[in-house]
Structure formats: structure tokens, C-alpha cells
Amino acid sequence: GCINAFALVSNKSQDAQIKNTCHPVFSFVESATNMKLAMKYDENVFDGNTINNVLEVSLYLLDQIMSRPNEAMKTLHFVPKCQAQMMNSWNKTEGSYPHNKRLNTLVEDTVDEVPGRNGKSAGRPRL
Numbered sequence: 001g002c003i004n005a006f007a008l009v010s011n012k013s014q015d016a017q018i019k020n021t022c023h024p025v026f027s028f029v030e031s032a033t034n035m036k037l038a039m040k041y042d043e044n045v046f047d048g049n050t051i052n053n054v055l056e057v058s059l060y061l062l063d064q065i066m067s068r069p070n071e072a073m074k075t076l077h078f079v080p081k082c083q084a085q086m087m088n089s090w091n092k093t094e095g096s097y098p099h100n101k102r103l104n105t106l107v108e109d110t111v112d113e114v115p116g117r118n119g120k121s122a123g124r125p126r127l
Helices: 014-018 048-067 081-090 103-113
Strands: 007-009 025-030 035-040
Touching: 035 048
Parallel strands: 007 025
Antiparallel strands: 025 035
């Protein structure tokens, strides 16, 4: 799933606030010598892989902010350039297709080309 926002909390009411949001909640706990970043999230909403991805992106952004505190936010990257290049390669959709046909016609043409094959299945229902 996609996470659209984070709640950022800097006080002790963090436990109450996480119950009122479906987003991960970050809190900063500051002492005289250091600062600790903590995160809480609803385990019924997010799996471990999703949270690990959120943490990786968050740490990557925090590292950029700490190393370049005067940079504008719009210059920061959410993922390293190598990962962005990989994602861009996945999104390559160049190719020829008939511009004069609608999507439903393209689907119908494909069904006619491969009769008897399932196009989509979800449990028992099949299309």
C-alpha cells in the first residue's frame, strides 16, 4: 500500500494520537546529549516490509536534511538515484498501440486472440 502522510509528534501524547490516525506516527525524544526518533504504527494496517520501506525513506531524507540543512525541501530525493533509475526503468511503457481504438476494444481483441484463457481471477470469480 501507499502511505500518503505521516503524523509527527513531539510531545508525550503520542500514544493517544496514534489511535486517531491510520498513518505511522514519528516522535522525537530529546535529551541533553542526543535526540531519538521513535515510530509507532498500527500492526493491523501495516506489515513489516511496508514499515521497513517507510523507515528507509525517512532515514534517507533525514540524512539529506542533516547534511544539507540550508537546502530547499524540493531539492531532496525520496530514494537514492540508483533506486529511482530502477523504478523509472520499470515504468517504461513506450510501444506502439492503435490510437484509434478504445481500451474495451483492445481487451475484446485480445480475448478473441486467446479464447479460453482467464484474463483476471480473484478466488472463484474469473474474467
